[in-house]
Amino acid sequence: MDLRTRKTLRSLRAAFLGLRRDRPLARITVRELCERAEVSKATFYLHYHSIIDLSAELQEELVRRVIDELKVPGALLSDPRRFASELFSTFIVHGDEVDTLFSRGEEHALVESVERELRGRVLAENPQLADDLRFNVLLTYQVYGSHATYMRYARGVTEKDRQIVIDAIAEAAEAMARL
Structure with missing residues (x-):
């Protein structure tokens, strides 16, 4: 896995954990996760099918x-x-x-x-x-x-x-x- 991919995954995971501390899983959207992680939705979907998969x-x-x-x-x-x-x-x-x-x-x-x-x-x-x-x-x-x-x-x-x-x-x- 290249450096860029590792950084992206770390960013998505950190953003998810931050959101998850504050709210239930069902209330986390891909849009807000991507905004917090500073990645595009397309990038998210390259790695995961859904928020549920990431969780x-x-x-x-x-x-x-x-x-x-x-x-x-x-x-x-x-x-x-x-x-x-x-x-x-x-x-x-x-x-x-x-x-x-x-x-x-x-x-x-x-x-x-x-x-x-x-x-x-x-x-x-x-x-x-x-x-x-x-x-x-x-x-x-x-x-x-x-x-x-x-x-x-x-x-x-x-x-x-x-x-x-x-x-x-x-x-x-x-x-x-x-x-």
Whole structure:
């Protein structure tokens, strides 16, 4: 990819994130995005089919980075306490991006994407788990539970309180895995 293309994509992404912080996805138009990014609509359409496509690409990239930062995605099975703690902590580290890209009606897309990406990575190493109900329940519980806890308890709390929340979800994940 040449320098001009990289600059254009950076400009479109930055403009989109700026707009997305202020309003729901459905209220962002290609015209205003292009004005803010200082590119033509034709240039936008060379790279994306729609605002939805741009948003989905940024969401997928964030999810991949979140999962990449988990030290051992397979710890879901071998060390559920550690996995829950890492997943929750990763949501906290990327809180601003999560809140920007997955807010105002897009919250469900985060947990669905994280669960899909984790499932794919674990199954790549353990294909025998594809139809394992216990594995699938634990994965869903961990992802949805960590995210719901993040949404409810991670904002505006002290580091000490955050650690209490992390310990509590890790304890719950460990207890669930023992069932």
